[in-house]
Amino acid sequence: MSTPGRGLHGHVLESLGPAITAGEYPPGSVLRTDELAQRFDVSRSVMREAVRVLESMHLVESRRRVGVTVRPKSEWNVYDPQVIRWRLAGADRPQQLRSLTVLRSAIEPVAAGLAAKHATADQCAELTECALGMVANSRGHQLEGYLVHDVTFHRVILNASGNEMFARLGDVVAEVLAGRTHHEVMFEDPDPAAVTLHVQVAEAVRAGDAVRAEHLTREITVGALQELDILAP
Amino acid sequence: MSTPGRGLHGHVLESLGPAITAGEYPPGSVLRTDELAQRFDVSRSVMREAVRVLESMHLVESRRRVGVTVRPKSEWNVYDPQVIRWRLAGADRPQQLRSLTVLRSAIEPVAAGLAAKHATADQCAELTECALGMVANSRGHQLEGYLVHDVTFHRVILNASGNEMFARLGDVVAEVLAGRTHHEVMFEDPDPAAVTLHVQVAEAVRAGDAVRAEHLTREITVGALQELDILAP
DNA sequence: GGGAACAAAAAGTCTGACTTATTTGCCACA
DNA sequence: TGTGGCAAATAAGTCAGACTTTTTGTTCCC
Numbered sequence A, B: 001m002s003t004p005g006r007g008l009h010g011h012v013l014e015s016l017g018p019a020i021t022a023g024e025y026p027p028g029s030v031l032r033t034d035e036l037a038q039r040f041d042v043s044r045s046v047m048r049e050a051v052r053v054l055e056s057m058h059l060v061e062s063r064r065r066v067g068v069t070v071r072p073k074s075e076w077n078v079y080d081p082q083v084i085r086w087r088l089a090g091a092d093r094p095q096q097l098r099s100l101t102v103l104r105s106a107i108e109p110v111a112a113g114l115a116a117k118h119a120t121a122d123q124c125a126e127l128t129e130c131a132l133g134m135v136a137n138s139r140g141h142q143l144e145g146y147l148v149h150d151v152t153f154h155r156v157i158l159n160a161s162g163n164e165m166f167a168r169l170g171d172v173v174a175e176v177l178a179g180r181t182h183h184e185v186m187f188e189d190p191d192p193a194a195v196t197l198h199v200q201v202a203e204a205v206r207a208g209d210a211v212r213a214e215h216l217t218r219e220i221t222v223g224a225l226q227e228l229d230i231l232a233p
Numbered sequence C: 001g002g003g004a005a006c007a008a009a010a011a012g013t014c015t016g017a018c019t020t021a022t023t024t025g026c027c028a029c030a
Numbered sequence D: 001t002g003t004g005g006c007a008a009a010t011a012a013g014t015c016a017g018a019c020t021t022t023t024t025g026t027t028c029c030c
Helices: A007-021 A033-040 A044-056 A081-089 A093-118 A121-136 A143-160 A170-182 A192-207 A210-227 B007-021 B033-040 B044-056 B081-089 B093-118 B121-136 B143-160 B170-182 B192-207 B210-227
Strands: A060-063 A067-070 B060-063 B067-070
Touching: A007 A033, A007 A044, A007 A081, A033 A044, A033 A067, A044 A060, A044 A067, A044 B044, A081 A093, A081 A170, A093 A143, A093 A170, A093 A192, A093 A210, A093 B093, A121 A143, A121 A192, A143 A170, A143 A192, A192 A210, B007 B033, B007 B044, B007 B081, B033 B044, B033 B067, B044 B060, B044 B067, B081 B093, B081 B170, B093 B143, B093 B170, B093 B192, B093 B210, B121 B143, B121 B192, B143 B170, B143 B192, B192 B210
Parallel strands: none
Antiparallel strands: A060 A067, B060 B067
């Protein structure tokens, strides 16, 4: 997902960002630019650029005569892809994965409904292709192949919704799906019912049946919630 | 919504950011740091900090020997509150308002359902209070008073959902609601049916009836979509 | 005890010199 | 004519140091 730490300031960010999002510096902690510059062995100009970026993410606040203070988690720009990446790489990966899955469960069904109305012929074709790819990789521990098609499937849905805000969640969904396959234990082949649902969603979108597409996608996301034991019985 | 342009670099941002998000510099346009610094009458260090922030928002990309190139809209961090604010203040305010309203229609019903399960007694009380406030201000052109309670109502729902991603959309919803009242024409008193729905949502949440809270909120958001002529007949 | 003047601390700003990566274009050679 | 590499130009990147401004905390006087 996106850019590595380009430039010195990027390198500093890749070190400081995860530390802050991991809660290594509790809210209210005060850092001093000069000290940080020394610690990371960079000039103050570089350090200042890094701090500015952290500030734009609302991770910290810089005030004269005080220093750079860490903000409480409730103020972070939690939709910033870089913040999401840092959190997924750190200690509160589980919580981040849960909240992102709930977010998915809200967005994707609506996106699928819109996709049924707005998808182009190309997008419908790609959707069907992905669904078939998922079927083809659904047995015999071909998890990687399955994942690729799964990710693309959901990306296409989000793009086809025609809503720019939904479209930009493609990377987030990709990250969640990849996380499930790689980090969470996923011994077995995917649930056959889920595979079927994807095929049916592709059909519904192609048929322009918004209600059906939304309903079927909701079933998919319910499955994702159950996997993480979200959803009270 | 959030911070004004603090510091010189902030001032530059408040000028450059809106210009870029307004499409004043088409994707691929190349800016040079030195020229910008001259134009805004600031030092290169300050200009560099501003560029770094724009870069972290994925509005621009800075490359050696090339300059600062503007990225296509499809790559912008459209969830960044500052980007949202800039776009709402500029030319594509209508499109931004529409995509945000669609986003609301996906998020808020789910959030209301979760709120019914997780809301504290305090939150339930505040919700009821807001609903009553809306009723009290629903007649006689008391639009400002109505707006305050409306905004708080939706904020409380999002917070009570217990999902950090939902909670952070409070500012966005506030912006959309304020936009409807202030910029879009809103001659008349609010739709009585909408007011009633808010009261009923507050009741459902208090009663812990997730399904009902979700359904009722969906009706509210459908109304919001209809106001903007989204939703095919 | 309260308020005003003062001192210290840290971010903020500017400048100028230098480094480095990347592109462009030239030129030689096949 | 085309292609390879080499060299120059260019703009961002980095650094160091001096100076300014704002804010905070202290102290001293009324």
